[in-house]
Amino acid sequence: MTDSAFATDPFVRDSVENWLRELGSIKRLAPKTLEAYGRDIGQFMSFLSGHMGGAVTLAFLKDLRGADIRAFMAERRNDSLGSRSLARVLSSLRSYFQFLEREGILTSEALNVIRSPKIPRTLPKALTVIEAKQAVSMAGEREDRPWVAARDMAVIALCYGAGLRISEALALRKADLESTTLRVTGKGGKVRMVPLIASVRAFIDSYLGLLPFAVNTDEPMFRAIRGGVLGPRPIQARMELLRSALGLPQTATPHALRHSFATHLLGKGGDLRAIQELLGHASLSTTQIYTAVDTERLLESYALAHPRG
Missing domain, CATH: 1.10.443.10 (Intergrase catalytic core)
Structure with a gap:
């Protein structure tokens, strides 16, 4: 989560670390999945920091709008991220904000208005x-x-x-x-x-x-x-x-x-x-x-x- 290290205040940074720790120890996500989730949130925090012109705080996360999420997703798509990867990014964001809500830290409705990208169905290629x-x-x-x-x-x-x-x-x-x-x-x-x-x-x-x-x-x-x-x-x-x-x-x-x-x-x-x-x-x-x-x-x-x- 290196991107978010300079883009968030200490409380937000701690919340991300606690969320990742929960995913690893309780939900037992694979290390590579944890790495991808942490990278997604790091990039999101870095985007928000530039978007608002300062360190990301809980107050800003609480006031997050759907337009902010869409702007971030549009930037990721412009970076040539495919639909499957974008869907994972959105899943990372939802997981993090659900954690914040469970912990009673904040509630945000911004992600509720964002639809997941359509993922083209690909069939496994089996050998004869x-x-x-x-x-x-x-x-x-x-x-x-x-x-x-x-x-x-x-x-x-x-x-x-x-x-x-x-x-x-x-x-x-x-x-x-x-x-x-x-x-x-x-x-x-x-x-x-x-x-x-x-x-x-x-x-x-x-x-x-x-x-x-x-x-x-x-x-x-x-x-x-x-x-x-x-x-x-x-x-x-x-x-x-x-x-x-x-x-x-x-x-x-x-x-x-x-x-x-x-x-x-x-x-x-x-x-x-x-x-x-x-x-x-x-x-x-x-x-x-x-x-x-x-x-x-x-x-x-x-x-x-x-x-x-």
Whole structure:
């Protein structure tokens, strides 16, 4: 929240810090989400400071008008911010002012007259079953170090075979492995159990058998070349090589494998509620987007195969 450090009086600055602390400790928002919210409020306070010609005070926040919010949003749009990012900015502002109201600090009606930007609906880009299987089986190609090849195959197998986010896969510990299930810590620290199919377990066991570093059961088990905790970039780079080798689209990323997991399950008659649990979605409406993906794929097949298509 560096922008607001010079743009607010101490009381307002403290209120922002308390709000962010609540989001982290009670609502357990992810660190990157907290960072984005803090940045949004910092930019807002900086804008208001220039708008009013001085440090932002509670009195000014209390007298805030809808026109002030619109002016700030217009400035952010002029900075080439897209609708999705603008919607997040507005969500940050609403969250902060709701906090002020809950704490009995002030009440403002300014945000009630602001509509959220319309966000164009984008469907996840899933790979075909053959493409996804090839991505997993060939993830170790052109890698001279057997343990690195096994590592990349295991992580990519987890994205497709268990539907994990790449961050969830990289955070796995040996202690999270059970005979037929995985204990996965998702967004907001929520823990879910995911089935561990035999082929994915085999990839993990192969990696652990080749791993040249000693890793405790309570530490992330996927390791970088020098033994540190593995970050996402090497796996993303591996997918880039696979895109080139297999002729996959630019949308073929580790996260696309998670989309493929959900889409292929649904296509085989998987229950939407069960898929929601497997993906760790808080809301069923988030999972329902895959019904549109499956319908779109069905219509494409129909158009290609039907004599009158």
